[in-house]
Amino acid sequence: MAYRRKTRAWSLALCASTILAFSGSGAQAADQFKQAADGASIECAVSARELTRFALVDDQFASVSKISTGTPYNDFAVTNEPLRGDIYVSVPETFAARSISFFATTKKGFVYKVSCQVEPVPAVQVFITNPAIATNKAAGWESETPLETSAVRLIQAMANDRTVDGFEVRQSSALPARVGDLEVQLIADYRGSALGGKVIRLANRGRKPLTLAEADLASSRTLAISIAQPTLQSGESTVAFIVGSNGGLGHD
The missing domain is CATH 2.60.40 (Immunoglobulin-like)
Structure with missing residues (x-):
């Protein structure tokens, strides 16, 4: 896991940002969901x-x-x-x-x-x-610790599939993208007040082992990254957790 204030955006980060779209789930016919x-x-x-x-x-x-x-x-x-x-x-x-x-x-x-x-x-x-209510709750959660520490807390929550007070969590239906032998797919998107998080699945589609570096996934606004398994054999996959400033991780 690493903290980052200023990092170089590698080509993989550009690819990852293009697949960070999310889709809302359809409501049941009898129920109506309104945001105001x-x-x-x-x-x-x-x-x-x-x-x-x-x-x-x-x-x-x-x-x-x-x-x-x-x-x-x-x-x-x-x-x-x-x-x-x-x-x-x-x-x-x-x-x-x-x-x-x-x-x-x-x-x-x-x-x-x-x-x-x-x-x-x-x-x-x-x-x-009312989005303002969730934003206020998320801001309260984030302010409990310094921002970089809160970024680590968010990664821990995502890694353990926990909800975070005030954060909007959306499951993604985005198709995977390829960067050479690496397949990248957005799994989930966490959106708070100042922080945003991504859960990304990474798979080695090549014939040779592949070593992933945190710098390959980082952008200039990335605060923390964790890769569950940095070295992938052919056919293996892992999950990466990325946290950055809200709006800086490819939100729609």
Whole structure:
């Protein structure tokens, strides 16, 4: 493992940076996943016959503001669940409008405008994430130790397949790339506040043994690298863990 403030970017680092794209996993049809900043509008669909649950990730609803029609048969209802801080929306069968809207304030002080189409679908769930919350949690985790030490801690977490508080972890479906006899493939991407990490699979596709050097994978923003098995025989593979400043490791 090595700390690096300024390192020479070798050709392999350039190749590795080209395969660091990630893909999001598709949500189940019955559930909706929304990402919103403070004051943003959230568009979704609510069930016309059953309950729709709204849940905040790492936050809770504090209050909901809506216009009342004064006629219960033509108005939707919002119920707060105090234990988890979720809200449930129900629409009566006699509801004439094709959409509903309301403002929601959270316990962490965020406000969202929610606009939903009323659809003939079964009970649904809407999960809302605010990136600012995760970023603040990641920044707190990173600030527990000096940045270079935090980079080592992140490598240890990645090597042990552990989640890191506030970090977004995405599995990659990127195809492997070849650099001579070496095959390089992104496995996972960790994104925090100041730090970003990559888990990369390396395979020797040649006929001769291959020795990997940390400098071959480093870029100018790399802070720490660990290669599980630096020497690969023909057909063998290993995993490398790379940590650098966020935005400096080929993020989209």
